[in-house]
Amino acid sequence: MSRIARSLSTFSLFASAFTAVPSTAQDKVPDYPVRPIRIVIGIAPGGGLDTMTRLAAQKLTERFGQTFVVDNRPGGGTVLGMDLVAQATPDGYTLLCASETLLLNGVFKRAKYDVREAFLPVVRLTEQAYVLATNLNLPINSFKELIDYAKAKPGALSFGTPGVGTTLHVGWERLNALAGIKALHVPYKGGALAILDVMSGQIQMLMTTVPTVAPHVRAGKIKLVAVTGPKRNRVFPDVPTVSEAGLAGYELTNSYSFYAPAGTPDAIVKRLNAATVEGMQSPATRKIVAADGGDVAAPLTPAEFRARFRRDYAEMENTTRVANIQLR
Numbered sequence: 001m002s003r004i005a006r007s008l009s010t011f012s013l014f015a016s017a018f019t020a021v022p023s024t025a026q027d028k029v030p031d032y033p034v035r036p037i038r039i040v041i042g043i044a045p046g047g048g049l050d051t052m053t054r055l056a057a058q059k060l061t062e063r064f065g066q067t068f069v070v071d072n073r074p075g076g077g078t079v080l081g082m083d084l085v086a087q088a089t090p091d092g093y094t095l096l097c098a099s100e101t102l103l104l105n106g107v108f109k110r111a112k113y114d115v116r117e118a119f120l121p122v123v124r125l126t127e128q129a130y131v132l133a134t135n136l137n138l139p140i141n142s143f144k145e146l147i148d149y150a151k152a153k154p155g156a157l158s159f160g161t162p163g164v165g166t167t168l169h170v171g172w173e174r175l176n177a178l179a180g181i182k183a184l185h186v187p188y189k190g191g192a193l194a195i196l197d198v199m200s201g202q203i204q205m206l207m208t209t210v211p212t213v214a215p216h217v218r219a220g221k222i223k224l225v226a227v228t229g230p231k232r233n234r235v236f237p238d239v240p241t242v243s244e245a246g247l248a249g250y251e252l253t254n255s256y257s258f259y260a261p262a263g264t265p266d267a268i269v270k271r272l273n274a275a276t277v278e279g280m281q282s283p284a285t286r287k288i289v290a291a292d293g294g295d296v297a298a299p300l301t302p303a304e305f306r307a308r309f310r311r312d313y314a315e316m317e318n319t320t321r322v323a324n325i326q327l328r
Contacts, residue, residue, distance in 0.1 A: 033064055037066060038069050038071050039057055040073055042082060051292075052294075055288065063279055076110070078101050082096060082105065082111055090260065094260075096260075097259075100312075102115055108165055117262060119262060120264055121302065121305040122272050122302060125255070125276065126280070126295060127229070127256075128254050129229025130227075131227050133207070133216075133225070135223075136199075146205075157184070159204070160203045162187075164326075165320075173319055173323035175247070178249070186203050191208055191212060195212070199221050207252070227239050227242070228251060230251055258272065273301065
């Protein structure tokens with residue numbers, strides 16, 4: 001159980017003993033919220049998405065004095081939960097919390113609707129970059145050397161991911177395209193076996209999270225060459241970002257965000273955005289998130305988030321088309 005999960009174990013989302021904080025003068029929404037708000041997530045309890053959603057729900061419950069209830073609806077690769085929110089009344093009382101899987105479900109047509117039209121991006125909660133790790137015996141010591149090696153030996157390097165069409169698969173294919181290399185994809189059913197195969201030399205590379213790979217790095221069984229986020233990781237500050245290492249413009253992060261059904265009043269969306277940012281940016285919350293290797297997302301207005309969402313969708317759509325990624 002993560003530190004976040006433990007810190008929330010004694011908190012009941014059905015508690016009502018919170019004092020409402022008066023709304024500010026900006027974006028006043030008469031009589032909202034006046035009843036509990038449901039936050040749907042498309043996975044079972046446990047894991048990063050669930051714990052981050054509950055953390056944000058706690059902050060919003062404290063802020064508004066109304067209960068924000070987390071409703072786990074696993075199924076269909078999170079599409080079941082998406083469907084419930086897409087079909088909900090757009091009144092601010094049903095929200096969706098999702099990762100980049102929402103984008104993938106749209107790009108790969110897993111959902112029967114255009115996710116760009118079905119949902120309104122409300123606010124980003126947290127984000128977590130990945131690290132690029134390689135086998136110790138690979139004769140490289142930097143990201144630039146890795147790319148040079150891959151260019152000199154097309155097809156000689158392989159990378160592992162949790163499966164075809166996952167965020168990491170798409171991220172790798174974009175790296176292939178931007179760097180002009182042809183590393184081979186080896187899909188796994190999870191990340192643990194991929195790490196073992198990198199250490200044994202069955203494959204040469206993978207991207208994963210810092211908490212997952214840190215013990216193996218410290219034990220001298222695997223090496224890191226780059227961080228895929230916009231800044232260096234606090235745990236391994238000597239490891240440069242991909243952009244720093246020479247591939248400008250490349251970034252891959254996993255984030256958790258709130259979405260509302262299309263048609264939700266703009267004033268409600270803005271109020272939820274402001275309250276969530278306030279809660280997530282508090283020093284106590286930032287410390288909790290950092291303990292699990294993540295970062296509180298930089299504040300974006302709903303309009304800024306909407307623009308980013310569409311850019312990310314277009315980029316992911318282009319990558320899957322160029323790489324000819326098809327679900328089997």
